[in-house]
Amino acid sequence: MTIKELHSINEMIQEIEVMQELYPTLATEKYREMLVSMLPHNYKQVAVYDGGKCVGISGFWIGTKLWCGKYLELDNVIVIASYRSKGVGKIMSEYLEKKAIELNCNIQVLDAYTTNFKAHRFYYNQGFSPKGFHFIKILNEKEIR
Numbered sequence: 343m344t345i346k347e348l349h350s351i352n353e354m355i356q357e358i359e360v361m362q363e364l365y366p367t368l369a370t371e372k373y374r375e376m377l378v379s380m381l382p383h384n385y386k387q388v389a390v391y392d393g394g395k396c397v398g399i400s401g402f403w404i405g406t407k408l409w410c411g412k413y414l415e416l417d418n419v420i421v422i423a424s425y426r427s428k429g430v431g432k433i434m435s436e437y438l439e440k441k442a443i444e445l446n447c448n449i450q451v452l453d454a455y456t457t458n459f460k461a462h463r464f465y466y467n468q469g470f471s472p473k474g475f476h477f478i479k480i481l482n483e484k485e486i487r
């Protein structure tokens with residue numbers, strides 16, 4: 343398996359089927375619209391390929407916050423169902439950790455739904471631990487996936 347960064351909107355859109363593993367109703371035009379808004383704010387993606395087939399994607403953001411300084415945030419780590427438990431998530435996690443170190447980030451962060459126990463176990467195994475709660479207040483429920 344190989345990993346590569348996806349830099350352009352067109353590269354990211356080509357792999358929408360992987361994103362639809364998590365968001366089945368995500369339409370191409372909505373995805374494009376969101377990417378146009380996200381890319382100028384340091385959003386990027388990495389993808390894992392088995393041959394020419396994309397089997398996993400993780401978005402990531404680079405940012406700075408007062409409490410931690412520079413950070414890399416993993417966003418929507420997705421592995422297609424038939425490739426889960428085959429090391430794809432680990433490949434992305436290790437790649438992004440190296441990337442964070444190269445970019446002089448102080449921490450890596452991510453959100454995982456409170457009910458996603460398999461993800462919790464995976465992230466604990468990758469060295470992550472909870473620091474606090476991520477509170478949300480929904481303002482437009484129809485746009486939440």
